[in-house]
Every structure is written in structure tokens, then in C-alpha cells.
Amino acid sequence: MxxxxxxxxxxxxxxxxxxxxxxxxxxxxxxxxxxxxxxxxxxxxxxxxxxxxxxxxxxxxxxxxxxxxxxxxxxxxxxxxxxxxxxxxxxxxxxxxxxxxxxxxxxxxxxxxxxxxxxxxxxxxxxRKIKDEGELKLLKKAVEISDKAFLHLLDLIRPGLTESEIALELEFFMRRLGGSKNAFETIVASGYRAALPHGVATTRAIQTGDLVILDFGTVYQGYHSDITRTLILGEPDKLQKERYNLVLKAHEEVAQKMQPGMRAREADALARRVIEAAGYGENFGHSLGHGVGLEIHEGPSLSPRDETILEPGMIVTVEPGIYISGWGGIRLEDMYVITPGGCERLTKSPKVFNV
Ligand SMILES: [Mn+2]
CATH class of the missing domain: 3.40.350.10 (Creatinase/prolidase N-terminal domain)
Known part of the structure; x- marks a missing residue:
């Protein structure tokens, strides 16, 4: 119909x-x-x-x-x-x-x-919560552009670059690949600023040992992409590695178990349980994810309060994170389509940690 x-x-x-x-x-x-x-x-x-x-x-x-x-x-x-x-x-x-x-x-x-x-x-x-084939194709294209931009950035990121320069590289690259505009104001939050879940890029120069949260996306023929990666320049210390692996584990728990018939809040709980069990519940102060399509934030919301039952064709982000004032933060975000048998990851960017 x-x-x-x-x-x-x-x-x-x-x-x-x-x-x-x-x-x-x-x-x-x-x-x-x-x-x-x-x-x-x-x-x-x-x-x-x-x-x-x-x-x-x-x-x-x-x-x-x-x-x-x-x-x-x-x-x-x-x-x-x-x-x-x-x-x-x-x-x-x-x-x-x-x-x-x-x-x-x-x-x-x-x-x-x-x-x-x-x-x-x-x-x-x-x-709009359920995407048709045509919409899925455009969303995949938007995601692909962001994936390519991330790989491009991995080649050139180095200490001394400012957050704004990094944002500009991502944005320029995505425009060249056919993105019409940024999906939202690009987040590049480095060092202690990585504790800000929505720290937009500033003139701060990144340094060895910094955690750097990159959260960006583009718009392709009206459809949005949204990806977050966290990098560290050089070798991570034990705590950084431990916390990164925790966020990764929470993310993968959702990737494996999110499926149709589940409520949106139950998807949120999958990740939240992992993070709470490790003692970081207080540091995961936002929802697990949100729908994406013609708008960057749309239904369903993967939040502790959303009772929406997940259905095939829904597109959602999964983006657990932990933020610790004075230390920094870690967030890992991919986009997924709910399929009849579970969910499929649209984002292909590797989750490399140290560069
Ligand atoms: Mn997002």
C-alpha cells in the first residue's frame, strides 16, 4: 500500500x-x-x-x-x-x-x-519509522560515504591537527562523494573534551595519548547517516583499553541480540546492563540510539522509556558510551536495519582504537 x-x-x-x-x-x-x-x-x-x-x-x-x-x-x-x-x-x-x-x-x-x-x-x-527498499538504498549510500570519510581520516590523523581541521577534512570529503550537507554539527571531542557527549569541534590541537571522539554524518538525497568512532593517538593505557572494550562489548551485545518483536527499551537495556555490571551505569547518561532517515533523529528512540516494538525495516543507531569528567569518554556508534531474523549492521567502518 x-x-x-x-x-x-x-x-x-x-x-x-x-x-x-x-x-x-x-x-x-x-x-x-x-x-x-x-x-x-x-x-x-x-x-x-x-x-x-x-x-x-x-x-x-x-x-x-x-x-x-x-x-x-x-x-x-x-x-x-x-x-x-x-x-x-x-x-x-x-x-x-x-x-x-x-x-x-x-x-x-x-x-x-x-x-x-x-x-x-x-x-x-x-x-516513516519503517523504511521501504528505496529509502534503505539511500540510507546505505549515506552510510557508505561516512565510512569512506572515516578511512580517509585514518590516513591523515596525527598529533597537532586541531579538532576543527579534522571536522573539515571529514566534511569536505563527504561533500566530494555526493553528500549534500552535514547530517549535524560534526563532533570532534579530544582529550578531556571527550567527556562531553556532544562536544563540537574546537581549535584544540589533538595530542598523543588523547582519546578522540568523532561523531559525524552526511545527507544523501535527503537521507542521513550517523557514525561515531573513538580513537587514541598512540598506545592506549590499561584503563583506556579496558573502558574501550567495555563499550565495544555493550555495543556487540546489542548487535547480536536486537531483533523484531523486542521493545525499543529492551534494546537499550541490553547495552545498559553490560555497562552497569561493570560499574559505569552513571557514566552512560544518554539513550542507546535513535531512528534515522529523512531526519537525523526520528522514531523509534532506543531509550529506557520507548515502548515501540521493533519491526523489520526500522533503521536505528546503536551508540553506547561512557563519559568521565576530567578523563574523557568513549562512544561507538553504528547504524542498523532491523531484519526479519534480527538486525544487520549498515556501518562498515572498522572499530580501530589506536592510530
Ligand atoms: Mn547518533
């Missing part, structure tokens, strides 16, 4: 006449439109669907959003919506509670008479 058909079924279940899609990623997901300024009106039960945009995007919308009726708004989007809802007799319309601002909500209520708006979660959030 197509994404649109699933959406329409959901609207029928909810007894809504239509849903106003306002999140750009969801406009793209349902229509293929890549522009940044548009909204969709998805109608229940077989009716037409509409893409509403302005003059700047007319040609792009015509070529990208096949199957959608194009509506151009001129002076007022509210007025255009009011006319459309009235003409097609759409009286109960769902709106995205996570996306619509309070002022837009007030505007809709005031300037679109005869329609009742129902703020709620956009069902696209649910649909």
Missing part, C-alpha cells in the same frame, strides 16, 4: 475529512516535492490531494509532485485554504501539533471559517 493510501486509511479511522501537512520533510515524504515552502492537504477516502505553494515553486512542484493538484496562493494562504476547504466540503481537518505555531493556529481558527481544526501527531511520524 502506498504512503498516501496508508495516510488516507488513517484519516478515515480518525474520522477526519483531511489533514494539513506542514512539515517540509512530510511534504517531501508524501509528494516528492523538495521545495521548502509548501503545505499539503491530504483528503480521506479517494478524494484529490493538494499541494499549496507560491509562484517561486510552481515549476518545481509540477514536475516533482505528480498526482497532486497544484494550488498557488497569492495574497493570503489562510484565504486560499478557506476557499479550498469550502469548495471540497472539508470540515474536520487535522493539523500537526508539533509543527504548527500558535500564531498559525490562531490564524486558522480566525480566518478559515466553517472548519474545525484538530491538532495531533502527523501520522507520517509513524509511517
Amino acid at each position: 502506498s504512503r498516501l493510501a496508508k495516510m488516507k486509511n488513517w484519516l478515515q479511522d480518525k474520522e477526519l475529512d483531511a489533514f494539513l501537512i506542514t512539515k517540509p520533510v512530510h511534504c517531501y515524504y508524501l509528494s516528492g516535492f523538495t521545495g521548502t515552502s509548501a503545505c499539503l492537504v491530504i483528503t480521506s477516502s479517494g478524494g484529490k490531494d493538494f499541494l499549496i505553494t507560491d509562484f517561486r515553486y510552481q515549476e518545481q512542484a509540477e514536475s516533482e509532485a505528480k498526482g497532486f493538484e497544484l494550488v498557488l496562493w497569492k495574497s493570503s494562504l489562510f484565504q486560499t485554504l478557506a476557499e479550498l476547504f469550502q469548495f471540497y466540503d472539508l470540515k474536520k481537518v487535522g493539523i500537526d501539533e508539533d509543527e504548527i505555531t500558535l500564531s498559525t493556529y490562531e490564524g486558522l481558527k480566525k480566518e478559515v471559517p466553517g472548519v474545525t481544526f484538530f491538532p495531533q501527531k502527523d501520522y507520517c511520524i509513524e509511517l
